[in-house]
Amino acid sequence: MSNEQHTERGRIRVTGFDPEQVRQRDSLSDWTEESGGETEGRFERAWKRFKRNRTALIGLFVVAVLTLLAVFARPITMMGMTVQPFSLAPYDPTTIMYMSPESSAGTYDSPTLSHPMGTDGDGRDLFSRVLYGGRYSISIGFIVVGLSATFGLVYGAISGYYGGWTDEILMRIVDTVYAFPGLILALIIVATLGGGYWQLVAAFAIPGWITYARLIRGEVLTIKENEYVMAAKALGARDRSVIFKHIVPNAMPPLIVYGTLNIGTVVIGVAALGFLGLGMPPGTAEWGTMLDQTRETLIQGPGGAIPWWATVFPGGAIFLFVMAMNMIGDGVNDAFDAQETGIEGQGGG
Amino acid sequence: MSLRRFILKRLLSIVPILFGVSVITFALVHLTPGDPISQMTATNPHMTAADEAQMRARYGLDGPVWEQYLTWMGNVLTGDFGEVISSGQDVSSVIIARLPETIALGLFGWVFGLVIAIPTGIYAAINKDQIADTVSRFVALSGISIPNFWLGLMLILIGALWLEIWTVLPPSRLPLYHPQMLFYLILPGITIGTAAAASIMRVMRTSMAEELNKEYVTAARAKGLPERQVILKHVLRNSLISVVTLAATLTASIVAGSVVVEVVFNWPGLGREFIEAINQREINLIMAITLFTGVFIVLANLLADILYAVLDPRIRYE
Numbered sequence: 001m002s003n004e005q006h007t008e009r010g011r012i013r014v015t016g017f018d019p020e021q022v023r024q025r026d027s028l029s030d031w032t033e034e035s036g037g038e039t040e041g042r043f044e045r046a047w048k049r050f051k052r053n054r055t056a057l058i059g060l061f062v063v064a065v066l067t068l069l070a071v072f073a074r075p076i077t078m079m080g081m082t083v084q085p086f087s088l089a090p091y092d093p094t095t096i097m098y099m100s101p102e103s104s105a106g107t108y109d110s111p112t113l114s115h116p117m118g119t120d121g122d123g124r125d126l127f128s129r130v131l132y133g134g135r136y137s138i139s140i141g142f143i144v145v146g147l148s149a150t151f152g153l154v155y156g157a158i159s160g161y162y163g164g165w166t167d168e169i170l171m172r173i174v175d176t177v178y179a180f181p182g183l184i185l186a187l188i189i190v191a192t193l194g195g196g197y198w199q200l201v202a203a204f205a206i207p208g209w210i211t212y213a214r215l216i217r218g219e220v221l222t223i224k225e226n227e228y229v230m231a232a233k234a235l236g237a238r239d240r241s242v243i244f245k246h247i248v249p250n251a252m253p254p255l256i257v258y259g260t261l262n263i264g265t266v267v268i269g270v271a272a273l274g275f276l277g278l279g280m281p282p283g284t285a286e287w288g289t290m291l292d293q294t295r296e297t298l299i300q301g302p303g304g305a306i307p308w309w310a311t312v313f314p315g316g317a318i319f320l321f322v323m324a325m326n327m328i329g330d331g332v333n334d335a336f337d338a339q340e341t342g343i344e345g346q347g348g349g
Numbered sequence: 350m351s352l353r354r355f356i357l358k359r360l361l362s363i364v365p366i367l368f369g370v371s372v373i374t375f376a377l378v379h380l381t382p383g384d385p386i387s388q389m390t391a392t393n394p395h396m397t398a399a400d401e402a403q404m405r406a407r408y409g410l411d412g413p414v415w416e417q418y419l420t421w422m423g424n425v426l427t428g429d430f431g432e433v434i435s436s437g438q439d440v441s442s443v444i445i446a447r448l449p450e451t452i453a454l455g456l457f458g459w460v461f462g463l464v465i466a467i468p469t470g471i472y473a474a475i476n477k478d479q480i481a482d483t484v485s486r487f488v489a490l491s492g493i494s495i496p497n498f499w500l501g502l503m504l505i506l507i508g509a510l511w512l513e514i515w516t517v518l519p520p521s522r523l524p525l526y527h528p529q530m531l532f533y534l535i536l537p538g539i540t541i542g543t544a545a546a547a548s549i550m551r552v553m554r555t556s557m558a559e560e561l562n563k564e565y566v567t568a569a570r571a572k573g574l575p576e577r578q579v580i581l582k583h584v585l586r587n588s589l590i591s592v593v594t595l596a597a598t599l600t601a602s603i604v605a606g607s608v609v610v611e612v613v614f615n616w617p618g619l620g621r622e623f624i625e626a627i628n629q630r631e632i633n634l635i636m637a638i639t640l641f642t643g644v645f646i647v648l649a650n651l652l653a654d655i656l657y658a659v660l661d662p663r664i665r666y667e
Contacts, residue, residue, distance in 0.1 A: 175362070176369030178650075179643040182605030184623075188374060188635070191627045192381045268496045272609050275498045276624055291499065295613070298505060298517075306510045315499030323494035330490070 042253070046335040056331020062324035066317070070134030091125040093132040093285035111309055118309035120293065126309060129285040130317050136197070136286040138321065141267040144204040149259050151205075152212025157243050157251070159213065160220030171217070177210050186269060190278045200279055204266050215258055219251035253336035261329035264322035271318050290314040352658060359651050363644070370643040371636065375421065378632050379414050386434065421636070431633035440637045443622065451618035454611070455603045457534045458542030463596060466546040470553025470592075471585065477558050485550065492547025497606050501540040501613035508536055537614040541606045545599045552595050556588040590660045597653035601646045 076084040111118040117126035159170040186203040193199040273279040274288025294310040405411040430440035473485040509517045608620035626634035
């Protein structure tokens with residue numbers, strides 16, 4: 001048997017196996033190591049599609065501009081240091097024009113060159129206030145979505161992955177909070193904590209994580225049946241790394257889509273609370289709070305000229321931002337092709 | 350699982366949900382400093398500490414929170430939601446008086462939404478990727494993005510102050526069933542229905558466009574059915590499934606919307622009452638309205654699930 005092929009592998013002698021033959025035989029699929037390197041990830045592909053979406057890019061541009069305007073509206077000082085020295089807004093948002101000697105403006109002045117959006121019922125420059133007002137709404141929107149998405153992600157992933165009793169209990173909690181319609185729980189929380197910046201964040205983050213948890217749980221339930229999850233478990237990966245390294249990355253697209261659209265919803269909600277007089281303290285240059293101040297005048301009819309500018313501009317700013325945010329959200333949705341999580345079923349505060 | 354058992358199971362699960370809702374609300378409201386009684390004490394110099402204690406005892410506002418909760422719960426189970434402290438009215442009678450106003454408003458908005466959205470959605474789907482479709486998509490996106498309170502203010506500004514078609518508020522408030530009230534329902538109704546209309550329109554368009562690509566449509570066309578019949582008899586029926594479900598779910602957003610819209614238009618419904626209750630810390634009223642809307646939301650969601658299952662026989666309930 002001297003012509004029989006054999007291979008030596010350490011101390012094991014393999015007979016009847018020719019490595020040359022394996023190397024030369026036809027491959028079972030088209031896969032080669034090079035092609036594997038060229039495959040784009042899901043996120044790269046989504047980004048490429050997103051870049052081609054003109055509507056979404058316009059939205060991104062508008063959001064960026066509004067954010068920059070809000071940041072550079074007035075100088076920002078932190079702990080005595082001026083972090084941001086620029087000042088795009090001509091006046092301080094709280095300056096009452098007729099109190100300052102160099103201005104002749106009164107209350108409810110119509111738009112002029114020196115006050116492009118007119119003045120409000122207290123004689124403050126509306127243009128400065130609208131620019132500055134973005135700081136509240138926009139930053140609260142992003143913070144709330146960040147907080148609730150993070151918490152909802154962990155919560156939903158745990159619930160979906162472990163199933164059984166854990167899932168049952170965690171989901172009953174979710175169902176309970178879900179039974180509060182939109183703004184009601186936020187209203188109760190703000191009534192409890194009082195108005196203010198972080199109170200508003202809490203008011204929207206506390207009911208906000210629910211949808212993320214439900215979304216992620218649903219995704220995890222399907223993803224955990226995949227073979228690669230079983231493979232990871234078989235290789236001895238710990239639960240934590242199975243969940244966060246293997247399952248969660250694949251559950252991200254619907255979460256990102258919902259998160260983008262959610263920013264707009266939160267911004268409307270914050271403004272709605274401001275409008276109801278429960279958000280920031282009265283007089284704050286927050287978009288919704290500004291509308292609250294002009295509503296009475298509008299309803300009673302001021303006798304004479306109607307100060308439409310005091311209603312049109314702050315509300316228009318909210319509308320513009322939310323619209324742009326939703327355009328981005330739609331674009332992200334198309335890019336991921338995750339049709340099951342659209343904008344539908346929310347909106348309108 | 351049969352549909353009956355599914356419904357029964359879901360109905361039973363409402364009980365713990367409502368219990369949870371009541372506990373959360375009760376705890377939050379009781380964490381809030383101040384209530385109508387302490388306001389009375391602060392504004393009325395004749396009220397002594399003894400009077401205050403007596404009033405608290407009368408309204409069940411003394412003792413630890415859990416005890417107060419149990420008392421409240423016991424009363425609610427016998428159908429007694431307590432009194433509005435500042436006015437002495439029965440909470441249930443306040444709700445019964447306000448509810449028709451909110452229902453009228455919500456119903457108007459909901460019907461407005463469906464009437465506008467379904468034909469527009471169909472039209473957009475048939476003319477997919479043409480100008481009409483692009484325009485309607487843009488309009489729908491605006492409808493979702495517009496804050497309802499601002500829309501209401503703008504409608505007042507345009508309809509009442511500039512065009513002077515409406516007076517801002519009905520001249521002297523007429524009873525709700527007066528035919529003229531229908532006219533005054535238009536502005537708040539549009540305000541509350543716009544977001545719903547926009548959502549339904551988008552879903553209608555998407556699901557219809559999806560159905561139009563299916564093979565049975567080609568088959569129907571191939572056998573020579575007129576296009577009108579293909580759309581109305583075959584495609585519309587299938588694409589309405591998701592719309593009907595969404596319409597049931599949207600009642601929740603209409604309920605939430607009514608809070609803000611009623612404040613904008615001074616509409617004397619439950620939503621405005623809720624805001625007043627929050628401002629005055631009327632605990633019983635806050636509790637009752639929250640529970641009431643909670644029941645409503647849970648039932649609406651259940652209805653959506655049932656409709657979905659009934660309309661699409663492929664759906665299995667678990």
